[in-house]
Amino acid sequence: MTVLTVLTTLATTAACTAPSTAAREADAGPRDRAAAARPAAADALEGVWRMDGYGTLVAIKGRSLRTYETTAVSCLRGGVTGTRAGAPDAHGRSRFTVPDAAPLTVSPSGTGRAGLAIADNVGRRTLHRIGALPARCAERPSRDPRAVFDIFWRTYAENYPFFRAKKIDWTAVRERYRPHVTAKTTDDELFAVLRAMIEPLHDAHTHIAAGRGRQYAGKRPGTVLPTPESAARIDRAIAANLGPGVTQRHWAQGKLSYADLPGRIGYFRITQFADYTEKGDYAGDVAALDRALDSVFTRARTQGPAALRGLIIDLRLNGGGADPLGLRIASRLTGRPYLAYAKRARNHPSAPEKFTRPQPIRIHPYRGPAYTGPVTVLTGPLTISAGETFTQSLMGRAPAPTRIGQHTQGVFSDVLDRTLPNGWTFGLPNEEFLTADGRTFDGPGIPPAIRTPVFSDKELDARRDSALTRARALLNGRAPKAVRP
Secondary structure (H helix, E strand, O other), X not given: OOHHHHOOOOOOOOOOEOOOHHHHHHOOOHHXXXXXXXXXXXXXXXXXXXXXXXXXXXXXXXXXXXXXXXXXXXXXXXXXXXXXXXXXXXXXXXXXXXXXXXXXXXXEOOOOEEEEEEXXXXXXXXXXXXXXXXXXXXXXXXXXXXXXXXXXXXXXXXXXXXXXXXXXXXXXXXXXXXXXXXOOOOHHHHHXXXXXXXXXXXXXXOEEEOOOOOEEEOOOOOOOOOOHHHHHHHHHHXXXXXXXXXXXXXXXXXXXXXXXXXXXXXXEEEOOEOOOOOOOOHHHHHHHHHHHHHHHOOHHHXXXXXXXXXXXXXOOOOOOEOHHHHHHHHHOOOOOOEEEEXXXXXXXXXXXXXXXXXXXXXXXXXXXXXXXXXXXXXXXXXXOOHXXXXXXXXXXXXXXXXXXXXXXXXXOOOEEEEEOOOOOEEEEXXXXXXXXXXXXXXXXXXXXXXXXOOOOHHHHHOOOOHHHHHHHHHHOOOOOOOOOO
16 A cells, blocks of 8 residues: 555544543542442433533433534534443443444543543543533524634634644634625635635644535645655655565555564554554454554564564654554553553633643553564654654653654644534644643654654655664664764
């Protein structure tokens, strides 16, 4: 499989995972944990719940679950509808299947509280019981272009965390563009306005889909997606620098590959954290990944005199996907538990600095063969979303990996997908992934420790791969000459 296919969803793939036990316990106090441990009635989750952050309401009735997307001026039916799979367990937890999406689990966690976990999403979202759906949720929304504009602007105003970091005055954006929208504004004109509003964010997790010919996805300035021709050149350059006679094995429809290099160095290339099977379901992705990891991290490669002396992980063309798949790989690379990152979501409509309590996401060692030696990680501007959260999840590993290449794209949050009254869809980030000392890499991306060119025309013309060359030399104990980016 070529790298081009993986990158066509630059701004629409979002990172997600199931929560660890530690994350669930961190989100509940002792009294809540005790309450959750007691058997609950089958209807303990019946009713309407407000999600902390995310601008979402969750309505559960009988075996059905439905979400509603809200702002201060709107309430629209959301894109998630679930059906309870079987009866609640002894603790009141209910699992809901969702068409064309990963299942989710809702768990009581005390009086008026519950938790919602999505199978392919990191962490747990807190729910608070409310009396009923707001009246506007039952009203037919106006399709007037001015109403569409207002909901779009308000959704960003209440959820987007990075206006200050990007030096964007969102109120001024409204004042500039709102007068251009009237009841007679055409679809083409409205789309042009909405695109112009968010394009300066240069955020690969922002997008608008407004029908044929009206699609927009953000990206950091200077980001160049590969063409079929450049993708083939990239593959040839990598193969040439792996060396003659080196054979790559492929799994997961070509999205995972591995090769043993001279000097007992391993080369593991990951081009996506999603769609590992034709069906494309998350459970199938997990099974396909585990099969690949079992083949790569054997006892022979992880233990004894023939074990790997070093491992190169190539994420330079990783288009993102589901975060938990990255965490599963990280668990094969450590012999001790450690913090991967902490995750939080913006949760105040008028205060961008206010977030939910950070949930710690931890790496736990795999119960089986694991590689714990030196690692280098190759990154670049097309290391995106789940490719970046995986890179971040390795920063707390010991020994810490050496990152080689260029900055990652700089988008970590799940994408908050939304629908407008006229049927258009759009997305934006509303979360931060924090390091142990509270930093986020949103915007500039994760920097390399050793900077090299990443698939420049000059490199590809010469079938040169400076990042791969530097990684091999480093793991072999050599210090190659510096290469100018």
